[in-house]
Amino acid sequence: IANDNPYKYQRRLASITSATVAELDVAIPDPGLTTAVAVTVSDPIDVENGAMFSVFQAACDHEFAKLIRHKDLRRYHSWYQMKLREALMADQRDETIQNGYMQDSDEWGLPLGEVEY
Structure with a gap:
């Protein structure tokens, strides 16, 4: 998947509210990029380091x-x-x-x- 969608912003998902809506931990400063953009979820699991x-x-x-x-x-x-x-x-x-x-x-x-x- 490398270079399939070079990112401008890197954020964490705070929650998934529906099949098409995800809330980010911090708002993206460029409001024009928040709709109809491609995203890549690079870390689908949350495992403690230990x-x-x-x-x-x-x-x-x-x-x-x-x-x-x-x-x-x-x-x-x-x-x-x-x-x-x-x-x-x-x-x-x-x-x-x-x-x-x-x-x-x-x-x-x-x-x-x-x-x-």
């Missing part, structure tokens, strides 16, 4: 390994599970981990570190 960023990177690695059918997929899955466990432990607001298992979810019913394909 445990959640590490688990996001591990999840990307795991998904890419699945995509290319990497021969050592279990290692990527285990790495992702370890980073997820670390992130959940760092975030004390989540109380779903008990005895090495993530509870209350059919999707994560396996013990952490095991893979079922």
Whole structure:
């Protein structure tokens, strides 16, 4: 996407109010540019720089390994599970981990570190 729409202003989205309307954090000083312009959203996720960023990177690695059918997929899955466990432990607001298992979810019913394909 590089150079597809060179920008004059760089702003952050404060909110998305509808399918066609987005509110910016600060008004653009040139009112003629606020309608019918092309935009590029360059950072569609908001991940804290720390445990959640590490688990996001591990999840990307795991998904890419699945995509290319990497021969050592279990290692990527285990790495992702370890980073997820670390992130959940760092975030004390989540109380779903008990005895090495993530509870209350059919999707994560396996013990952490095991893979079922």
